[in-house]
């Protein structure tokens with residue numbers, strides 16, 4: 295699995311804490327920034343990650359901001375993106391099994407690194423159920 299990851303200043307710490315663990319889980323990990331805790335605008339990083347996933351250059355995007363909301367809203371503006379804000383492993387499982395999300399957003403100011411790893415590990419190990427969920431995700435775009 296090829297993953298692109300991005301964060302704003304509020305997600306930088308969690309992104310940094312996750313990187314070596316993620317590198318051991320996946321085939322490749324591309325970090326699209328930000329690279330410090332200096333204040334930045336979350337859409338710049340969310341568009342970068344979502345755009346790369348939308349173009350097919352990566353299988354999954356991971357985005358982190360303070361609440362997870364801003365990056366999630368931004369990623370979901372991309373027609374080819376199904377972005378899911380996940381704050382526990384149960385939501386992470388549903389994001390894959392029911393929604394076949396291709397971007398996972400994490401709230402860096404509200405979850406621990408252990409919870410973030412649980413969410414991502416569950417997401418990676420879950421398969422999309424298809425069937426009725428295919429019909430539903432086909433109705434999302436407008």
Ligand code: RB5
Pocket residue numbers: 302304305336359360361362363364365
């Ligand atoms: C940054 O202060 C914060 O607004 C941002 O990380 C995010 O939570 C926005 O949705």
